[in-house]
Amino acid sequence: MDNSVLNETKQYLTFKLTDEVFGVDVAQVREILDYVKITKVPQTPEFMKGVINLRGSVVPVVDMNLKFGMSSTEKTVNTCIVVVEVKIGDETTVIGALVDSVQEVFEIESKNIEPAPKIGTRLKTEFIKGMGKHNETFIIILDIDKVFSSEELNLVQNTVNAKTNEETLIS
Secondary structure, three states: OOHHHHOOEEEEEEEEEOOEEEEEEHHHEEEEEEOOOOEOOOOOOOOEEEEEEEOOEEEEEEEHHHHOOOOOOOOOOOOEEEEEEEEEOOEEEEEEEEEOEEEEEEEEEHHHOEOOOOOOOOOOOOOEEEEEEEOOEEEEEEOHHHHOOHHHHHHHHHHHHHHHHHHHHHO
16 A cells, blocks of 8 residues: 555544444535434334435435444434435435434544454444544544445335335325
């Protein structure tokens, strides 16, 4: 690996889930929304809270706490929806990530990100790019493209298509 890659600096948007701080590359963040009403979609996984209307587009919303096996996100004044672009292969899907609160955007050099911890074979950690440190706080840097499996994204996309078709029939 050459030194230019080792010293590459990226910006990360940090957010909280329960008591943990996570970061995602700002290049994949479209926008941050205050909590809005989420329309529940039947027969979807528990972590999929439903969909929102974002300027005429149907955007699925995923409770990141539930996705990571924690308890459901409680709605507070700080609860936000981080709209991200997720890539699987050639496809880009827009997803709303429901989080407890958004913290800040900060820069960190690649050399200051430790590899994801190896926690045996039973726990999936391939969606963790690494562990960063900022102001004495560990930040779990996510590879947002690997948080969701292709099956989950297909389910999300099918749900969006069904909801879009339903709205088209109504109007």
